[in-house]
Amino acid sequence: MDEQTVEQVGLPLRVDVTRREHATLLTCTGEVDLATVSLLRTVMNDEVVEGRVDLVIDLRGVDFMDSSGLGALIGAHRKTRAFKGGLRLVVTTxxxxxxxxxxSLDRVLEICSTLEEAWPADG
Known part of the structure; x- marks a missing residue:
């Protein structure tokens, strides 16, 4: 297991990255909006480019998200599927x-209420 925290000084968003054999967990804390979305988008993109195409994004610590955040999630969903992977969100807020x-993104994106539900069965 490999862990890393990604944040930028002054931005109200932190992304903790936990890499395991079968998937990568991105735990987001704070706000995902126009000012912070590039941080999340970069982390998601870097994981996929490195071949880690199964992503679990824990959004339980996110207290605000705007349309730019939704767009980043849609982009990550498309990219992971293009590489035969998947994207699952953990959302309880x-x-x-x-x-x-x-x-209507709840019809497109896989939304789970717990990490256990979101985590791949073999991971």
């Missing part, structure tokens, strides 16, 4: 669940 529902 009512506001974020509502945002995913009203944009």
């Amino acid at each position: 009512p506001a974020l669940l509502r945002l995913l529902a009203i944009t």
